[in-house]
Amino acid sequence: MPSITAEPGIELKSKLFRGFSDGSRLSILKILVEGDTTVGEIVEQTGLSQPNVSSHLRCLSECGLALSRRDGRHIYYRASDPRVHKIIQLAEELLADSAKGIYECTRYE
């Protein structure tokens, strides 16, 4: 990523946003901000395959957006910080105001 004045940590920040930038992960995050949830419940609620959910959860954990704890054979996941919820809410507000423009967005380069 060639960049002259690239602020240090910019890659880290963009990685953080990747947690939110996929439909499956965002659905999962929206469940996690409501509270502790097992992988199985997430699988049920999203309709995604179990390995797929597991893979996304790993990504979210590594990015610092989710935390987990084991209880018996279940593993409970939750959002790591209330700001995860705030970020989603801000985006939803922003989107509500400019939804029309984004409808036509099909490219991401």
Next chain:
Amino acid sequence: MPSITAEPGIELKSKLFRGFSDGSRLSILKILVEGDTTVGEIVEQTGLSQPNVSSHLRCLSECGLALSRRDGRHIYYRASDPRVHKIIQLAEELLADSAKGIYECTRYE
């Protein structure tokens, strides 16, 4: 994207976050939230190639995160909404805190 209870608009929201989810775009956004900037200035400040910047600007515009206006042969871009800045700030805070948490961690349990 197989999803049972996928909230309507979830794909749209995740698309919005894609604007932030790439290092080059995030660098550009951080410039845009400071105010009107020409493409040339962005190219200079980021060190990215002109076509690359142009391409990212198009994405940001289509996603509703940036607006533009032409003035002579220059085109000025800016963030579309103050919430763009807020979202970035929240993410930075979140990262700073989780980094701090790791830094301050002296116990290994």
Next chain:
DNA sequence: TGTTTATATAAATATATAATTATATATTAT
């Protein structure tokens, strides 16, 4: 009008990532 400057687009390539299928690990119960 022709040239220079500023920005956008197109084509090609390389890389990243999401989802699937199959399998492994960890915990509890029998």
Next chain:
DNA sequence: ATAATATATAATTATATATTTATATAAACA
């Protein structure tokens, strides 16, 4: 110890996307 349940990992495939190089458009100016 074995089976059942819950979750994670690996390998594969398919698709998305970032970047480069080359070219096109649009405005200002000589």
